[in-house]
Amino acid sequence: xxxxxxxxxxxxxxxxxxxxxxxxxxxxxxxxxxxxxxxxxxxxxxxxxxxxxxxxxxxxxxxxxxxxxxxxxxxxxxxxxxxxxxxxxxxxxxxxxxxxxxxxxxxxxxxxxxxxxxxxxxxxxxxxxxxxxxxxxxxxxxxxxxxxxxxxxxxxxxxxxxxxxxxxxxxxxxxxxxxxxxxxxxxxxxxxxxxxxxxxxxxxxxxxxxxxxxxxxxxxxxxxxxxxxxxxxxxxxxxxxxxxxxxxxxxxxxxxxxxxxxxxxxxxxxxxxxxxxxxxxxxxxxxxxxxxxxxxxxxxxxxxxxxxxxxxxxxxxxxxxxxxxxxxxxxxxxxxxxxxxxxxxxxxxxxxxxxxxxxxxxxxxxxxxxxxxxxxxxxxxxxxxxxxxxxxxxxxxxxxxxxxxxxxxxxxxxxxxxxxxxxxxxxxxxxxxxx
Amino acid sequence: xxxxxxxxxxxxxxxxxxxxxxxxxxxxxxxxxxxxxxxxxxxxxxxxxxxxxxxxxxxxxxxxxxxxxxxxxxxxxxxxxxxxxxxxxxxxxxxxxxxxxxxxxxxxxxxxxxxxxxxxxxxxxxxxxxxxxxxxxxxxxxxxxxxxxxxxxxxxxxxxxxxxxxxxxxxxxxxxxxxxxxxxxxxxxxxxxxxxxxxxxxxxxxxxxxxxxxxxxxxxxxxxxxxxxxxxxxxxxxxxxxxxxxxxxxxxxxxxxxxxxxxxxxxxxxxxxxxxxxxxxxxxxxxxxxxxxxxxxxxxxxxxxxxxxxxxxxxxxxxxxxxxxxxxxxxxxxxxxxxxxxxxxxxxxxxxxxxxxxxxxxxxxxxxxxxxxxxxxxxxxxxxxxxxxxxxxxxxxxxxxxxxxxxxxxxxx
Numbered sequence: 001x002x003x004x005x006x007x008x009x010x011x012x013x014x015x016x017x018x019x020x021x022x023x024x025x026x027x028x029x030x031x032x033x034x035x036x037x038x039x040x041x042x043x044x045x046x047x048x049x050x051x052x053x054x055x056x057x058x059x060x061x062x063x064x065x066x067x068x069x070x071x072x073x074x075x076x077x078x079x080x081x082x083x084x085x086x087x088x089x090x091x092x093x094x095x096x097x098x099x100x101x102x103x104x105x106x107x108x109x110x111x112x113x114x115x116x117x118x119x120x121x122x123x124x125x126x127x128x129x130x131x132x133x134x135x136x137x138x139x140x141x142x143x144x145x146x147x148x149x150x151x152x153x154x155x156x157x158x159x160x161x162x163x164x165x166x167x168x169x170x171x172x173x174x175x176x177x178x179x180x181x182x183x184x185x186x187x188x189x190x191x192x193x194x195x196x197x198x199x200x201x202x203x204x205x206x207x208x209x210x211x212x213x214x215x216x217x218x219x220x221x222x223x224x225x226x227x228x229x230x231x232x233x234x235x236x237x238x239x240x241x242x243x244x245x246x247x248x249x250x251x252x253x254x255x256x257x258x259x260x261x262x263x264x265x266x267x268x269x270x271x272x273x274x275x276x277x278x279x280x281x282x283x284x285x286x287x288x289x290x291x292x293x294x295x296x297x298x299x300x301x302x303x304x305x306x307x308x309x310x311x312x313x314x315x316x317x318x319x320x321x322x323x324x325x326x327x328x329x330x331x332x333x334x335x336x337x338x339x340x341x342x343x344x345x346x347x348x349x350x351x352x353x354x355x356x357x358x359x360x361x362x363x364x365x366x367x368x369x370x371x372x373x374x375x376x377x378x379x380x381x382x383x384x385x386x387x388x389x390x391x392x393x394x395x396x397x398x399x400x401x402x403x404x405x406x407x408x409x410x411x412x413x414x415x416x417x418x419x420x421x422x423x424x425x426x427x428x429x430x431x432x433x434x435x
Numbered sequence: 436x437x438x439x440x441x442x443x444x445x446x447x448x449x450x451x452x453x454x455x456x457x458x459x460x461x462x463x464x465x466x467x468x469x470x471x472x473x474x475x476x477x478x479x480x481x482x483x484x485x486x487x488x489x490x491x492x493x494x495x496x497x498x499x500x501x502x503x504x505x506x507x508x509x510x511x512x513x514x515x516x517x518x519x520x521x522x523x524x525x526x527x528x529x530x531x532x533x534x535x536x537x538x539x540x541x542x543x544x545x546x547x548x549x550x551x552x553x554x555x556x557x558x559x560x561x562x563x564x565x566x567x568x569x570x571x572x573x574x575x576x577x578x579x580x581x582x583x584x585x586x587x588x589x590x591x592x593x594x595x596x597x598x599x600x601x602x603x604x605x606x607x608x609x610x611x612x613x614x615x616x617x618x619x620x621x622x623x624x625x626x627x628x629x630x631x632x633x634x635x636x637x638x639x640x641x642x643x644x645x646x647x648x649x650x651x652x653x654x655x656x657x658x659x660x661x662x663x664x665x666x667x668x669x670x671x672x673x674x675x676x677x678x679x680x681x682x683x684x685x686x687x688x689x690x691x692x693x694x695x696x697x698x699x700x701x702x703x704x705x706x707x708x709x710x711x712x713x714x715x716x717x718x719x720x721x722x723x724x725x726x727x728x729x730x731x732x733x734x735x736x737x738x739x740x741x742x743x744x745x746x747x748x749x750x751x752x753x754x755x756x757x758x759x760x761x762x763x764x765x766x767x768x769x770x771x772x773x774x775x776x777x778x779x780x781x782x783x784x785x786x787x788x789x790x791x792x793x794x795x796x797x798x799x800x801x802x803x804x805x806x807x808x809x810x811x812x813x814x815x816x817x818x819x820x821x822x823x824x825x826x827x828x829x830x831x832x833x834x835x836x837x838x839x840x841x842x843x844x845x846x847x848x
Binding site: 029033036040050054057233235245266268269270277283298301355359361362365389403421 | 553554557563568570574578637638648663664666674675677679709716740743746769770772773797800804818819822825829830833837
């Protein structure tokens with residue numbers, strides 16, 4: 001046996017040069033690893049910035065400023081000419097009640113201009129509030145009742161601290177005298193921030209303080225319903241055909257390539273297709289959630305087909321052979337055995353496709369779902385808008401208060417998406433365990 | 436008769452037919468009825484098919500007819516639509532069911548008919564996607580041809596000026612409008628380039644770290660979080676780009692003495708890149724994982740460090756797949772609409788300066804088509820020409836990407 005110590009000096013691996021080289025290589029290694037970690041953290045930081053920026057802008061949309069005012073439900077104002085029908089009650093000038101109450105609260109405000117800005121500290125929705133009160137309980141007429149009324153958007157923004165006090169008056173939305181009145185109200189303890197139920201229960205409005213997302217949510221629901229009803233059966237049927245029955249030939253190849261390409265077509269192109277096909281050729285109603293749903297169905301279809309095919313393919317062949325061996329026909333095998341086995345996977349893909357459709361905006365702009373719609377849609381042919389389009393519309397509005405509403409609506413949309421994706425993940429888990 | 440009640444009535448007739456058919460099948464006796472010929476419920480379904488298909492065909496024919504003639508206003512049409520047509524539907528269903536029930540005898544192969552019909556429906560369903568593509572191509576092509584009758588192809592493809600505003604009055608200056616698409620495509624390319632500069636390094640490096648370095652727990656936690664980025668609606672990115680990132684870049688620019696507009700290409704591009712990161716990272720993740728372990732083992736056996744293995748063995752092996760992923764990402768960036776609609780400019784601006792506002796193809800399509808429109812003006816038709824160009828470009832990129840990826844797969848399978 002050769003003496004090991006003799007060999008050592010010749011061993012290239014431990015020479016000083018080699019050692020230095022190895023150190024360098026290890027440093028490069030560490031740098032490289034750090035680079036990968038940094039990339040991940042930059043991406044995560046971007047995500048965090050996005051969430052923090054939107055959440056910090058949007059959380060205040062869920063509360064609303066209200067002022068308490070002693071309103072005298074003056075009979076002469078509510079029934080100006082003695083007509084006591086329900087229609088007269090609905091049409092009465094409730095604004096005057098607020099104005100009278102404000103005049104009583106601030107007796108020193110006299111000039112016309114000042115009075116107008118004083119009346120402006122309440123929202124246009126406040127008179128609707130009074131009307132609902134009177135319609136619900138007519139016995140309040142003739143009494144003086146302390147009522148919490150919705151403040152105007154500027155007052156709301158000021159109360160939430162979005163409009164700073166220490167700016168020159170000319171550059172400030174809320175003027176000095178309005179601040180004075182506001183401070184007076186704060187001193188009296190009649191300023192309150194309450195949970196903004198109206199945000200979840202009313203339709204769109206030009207007034208940010210009373211604008212809500214219920215209309216858009218209902219529109220989104222109808223649109224997704226149509227998308228699901230159209231895309232799911234067609235998608236599953238094509239997937240079954242392509243996986244279980246289709247002969248391997250040119251036509252099947254074309255269908256396959258076509259589906260893959262369709263999944264990558266920009267969504268706006270589907271919008272143009274929807275406009276051409278459903279509006280200009282079929283003359284379906286513009287802005288309706290039905291047209292939106294059909295357009296999104298065409299867009300979601302390839303996603304559903306691709307995921308359905310993958311999960312049908314994952315069903316072991318032994319199940320097919322067993323069914324066929326027991327004398328089932330090919331269709332019975334497909335529908336009674338393969339389809340139920342692959343259903344969780346298909347549903348996962350469908351939910352992911354639908355959650356994409358829920359967040360989609362561009363194709364719906366093309367088919368006129370951008371109209372300003374106050375009413376809550378009652379069926380699939382009513383003009384409607386959807387949550388993402390509502391977000392787009394509000395993001396375009398100049399009022400400061402709409403920034404908060406937009407972020408609030410985004411938070412609601414994200415909650416829905418998280419819910420849908422969590423459902424998809426749960427289904428996938430269940431599916432994986434069964435295998 | 437309203438549409439809903441008509442449907443309910445038709446369904447009721449079919450339900451009755453189903454019930455009657457399955458009852459009658461039971462009277463056939465076990466010999467002919469059960470085995471081979473079909474189960475009672477199959478006979479029921481057989482009746483429903485005979486009852487359901489005629490009104491379905493009639494309905495399709497009638498819709499095609501009314502769409503083709505385009506006549507929906509006249510009185511006669513209304514009467515046919517409201518009275519004659521529903522009655523016809525009900526009659527056809529009833530007759531179909533009746534004929535089918537009569538047909539149920541020993542020797543009728545209910546299951547065969549049933550399976551044939553189901554098979555046809557399956558084929559029909561799988562052609563929907565083909566018809567979608569055909570629909571896209573035709574709806575874009577016709578309007579594009581109309582557009583090129585008004586504006587020469589050359590002016591569109593090579594023109595450097597884009598101002599689609601058509602004049603209100605005949606004598607107005609510049610009433611013809613200019614339809615040169617180069618500034619739009621240049622703007623699109625600029626924003627896409629910025630997006631790729633953000634997304635490719637970040638996406639690729641995170642994919643390398645995830646596959647080669649990360650522990651199992653790290654991967655299980657971080658990968659889904661990264662993929663959230665892909666699930667966020669683009670309108671949210673648009674809002675973020677316009678209100679947060681754009682303003683941030685403008686403020687940073689003015690702090691260091693640079694003139695950055697708040698609708699800069701930089702803001703839109705960076706946010707778009709952010710959206711694309713998970714796209715690149717998960718696709719590259721797949722191709723890197725698909726590189727055979729033997730290659731890694733060979734490299735380690737020769738004494739290479741992990742980073743050397745990645746850079747000199749794995750990346751070259753995975754390169755075609757990564758190129759495919761980047762191409763797919765580029766095609767997605769080109770077609771992205773909401774981010775640029777909300778955060779990029781609207782006026783055409785031929786520049787390579789990322790601090791200025793540029794416009795893109797998708798922004799112009801939205802701008803030209805949202806709102807009121809007359810359908811034969813060059814302005815509206817231009818949107819279709821742009822969309823066709825967009826469709827062809829993304830299609831081309833996808834086809835190339837798929838070919839590249841497929842080639843690569845063959846190499847290792």
